[in-house]
Amino acid sequence: MTTIRIRRLSAAPILARTPDELIVRLYAHRGIYDPATATLDLEALIPPDALHGLESAVEHLVEQIRRGGHLLVVGDYDADGATGSALAVRGLRALGAERVSFLVPSRFTNGYGLSPQIIDVALDQRADLLLTVDNGTSSHAAIAYANDLGLPVVVTDHHLVSGCLPEAAAIVNPNQPSCAFPSKHLAGVGVVFYLLAALRRRLRALGWFGAGRPEPNLADLLDLVAVGTIADVVMLDRNNRILVEHGLRRIRAGRCRPGILALFELSGRDHTRTTAADLAFYIAPRLNAAGRLSDMSLGLECLLTDDPDKARALAQRLDALNRERKALEAEMRAQAEVLVKALRFDDETLPPALCLFGEDWHQGIAGIIAGRIRDRYHRPTIAFASGGDGRLRGSGRSIEALHLRDALAWVDQRSPGLIERFGGHAMAAGLTLHMDQLDTFRLAFAEAVRLQFGDTPPMPELLSDGVLPPELLTLETAEALRLAGPWGKGFPEPCFDGAFEVLDRGIMGESHLRLRVMLPNGQPVEAVGFRLGEHLERAQGRVHLVYRLEANRYQETTRLRLLIDHLAVEGVH
The missing domain is CATH 3.90.1640.30 (inorganic pyrophosphatase (n-terminal core))
Known part of the structure; x- marks a missing residue:
């Protein structure tokens, strides 16, 4: 399991008594100190x-x-x-x-x-x-x-x-x-x-x-x-x-x-x-x-x-089509996990970059698989599928430490003709190469990545706004945060961390962790970790959660829910 570092956006505790005061503090964590620059008028x-x-x-x-x-x-x-x-x-x-x-x-x-x-x-x-x-x-x-x-x-x-x-x-x-x-x-x-x-x-x-x-x-x-x-x-x-x-x-x-x-x-x-x-x-x-x-x-x-x-x-x-996509993704992801397992004894001995190829993989799903494997193993990952013409179409997803398109450009400069075509961004890119060149590309790409951070990528980080004051662990706060966005890349949704007592645990769907935890005021609340079902056995007793607040609406009723981004036994992150 990849070790994760939790980094708080501020060393100071969150000193806020109301949702409005909290939002001012959260905006400051994201570099917005002047209320005038927080407005989102079309003008x-x-x-x-x-x-x-x-x-x-x-x-x-x-x-x-x-x-x-x-x-x-x-x-x-x-x-x-x-x-x-x-x-x-x-x-x-x-x-x-x-x-x-x-x-x-x-x-x-x-x-x-x-x-x-x-x-x-x-x-x-x-x-x-x-x-x-x-x-x-x-x-x-x-x-x-x-x-x-x-x-x-x-x-x-x-x-x-x-x-x-x-x-x-x-x-x-x-x-x-x-x-x-x-x-x-x-x-x-x-x-x-x-x-x-x-x-x-x-x-x-x-x-x-x-x-x-x-x-x-x-x-x-x-x-x-x-x-x-x-x-x-x-x-x-x-x-x-x-x-x-x-x-x-x-x-x-x-x-x-x-x-x-x-x-x-x-x-x-x-x-x-x-x-x-x-x-x-x-x-x-x-x-x-x-x-x-x-x-x-x-x-x-x-x-x-x-x-x-x-x-x-x-x-x-x-x-x-989306339901069909999900079924194909599940099948391809299982195959990708087998390929990764063949490359390693543990996380530390994985190559610095992963290039995976499935003979029957669907071109349209390859990018999703690359993203899933990247997220799980914290390695830049390219998933290849056959183009049916002797060529492979690759879709890559990167980590913050590597500019993926620049890495492909480095390979292209060092080995002209190896890549037939490529393009993209820092975090996602695509390329085409001849099927016979896959092994050569795999070595060249690993070398391009190795030049950036060696054999092991930097430890992944989860950003946290800190420990949320108990009086703000409320539905009112969740509603205020929902409307204070939009949140996304570069302006992340507020995320908090803290210790909770697990009252009940189970699996929702096929792979989602579902907990009931106790808030500091003694009230129970639902907590869900999407695709975190593998942590079920660890989710007992007192745990440390990195989470977001959600105003979850179900059957005309809105309740507070915690969305879990990371779970650890308290004291072990």
Whole structure:
């Protein structure tokens, strides 16, 4: 079992008597000391002007919109790509574009991003301009091909740039070298939102809107931005928190896409109480299931329809795919555990990085398996599946100590041609290589990781805000914390630690730990540790928990519940 260090965000005890005082203290733990910077008003959004390439992209779109040109949106096949594509299609139509359609590449036949094959399809559909969403920054061959054929490509993306940029008509990406936009953490859907805002401003200046063509309120589409931003696990800096918060407000009020409401209904969640965590754990997986197992066009249609009945039918298909995904994941994860067991005697003798391959593994589930193994063994992990063409498609997940895309770039520089294609972020990346090269890559990747932290990664840490005063272990506090978000990457949900007496224990579902523990005031409360069922035998007597507070609503009743992130025998972490 991997040893975990609990690190408190402050050495000082939590001196708070009310939930409001607690939130002030928690914000300070996250670097917010000025109440003015804690507000999440839309007016505080960073203006779009510093986004490099934005003006050129707007001019190309204005030209096509005014002449009635056909705009083809090409998005990625994940939830960020789907929400970004839905936002682009809805936003462009709302701004007066008469001919807007979309195309989603298949994970299985096209691979990630823009390809020459997609350009051929665009030409068959008589597109006049191609707009990418969440991809395109690395699509040199496809964009060069489009240029030769006279098809302009406007790229919107947020992925890190490797080498030179393609010669697109315009590139809007906050992470391109020449971009001075202060926030580098926009998701793909966030970049599209900024493009639409700048496009509306330009059309307004041209007198485009009037009695017959009303100017749209783009904020009405922020539910899509919230889902995509949370689904892509980007850093929740203040700018992203503003976008997400206003999207959440629209979902809670029921002023969102019928498809999103239908997905809430099928997941058994109350949309009026939704949080960023609900988007991450209930909505995003159902959208992503389409791109993982089938065709993300299904998810995109669910987000585009305004017909509640059609939305419900599409959401039911997405829910069925998600159940199928869970079954495949369970099977693949069991196989992955066997592969890891063959590599080790104990945690300390594992390689510094794990490369796992299953002959029958599903490409769309590989990234999930990499994440599960990474979480369990605290090693950068890449799970490979066969592409059916003699090549392997790998999906990797990293730990905080390693920038995964940079590690792949190091391998590519040291062994040119070993990796056929790669891309991604610090914590997640994908690659393609020939099946015969797996062993060579495994050694090279392990060496790249070893250069960062040696043979053993740094001990994983759990961050805690400290010991919660007993008088604040209440449902009122849980409700206040729910509304004080949005919480997520870079702005973590408040987490506390402390000792509790276990009154009862058991397993919920197949792998979830369910306890009843005693609060300091003598009252019992339910505590749940998702995927922590293996700790059942240790969960007795007095235990030390790292936990979050939840206002758990069940059958019209709301009760306090503890969500366990870590359990240890008291005094042993």
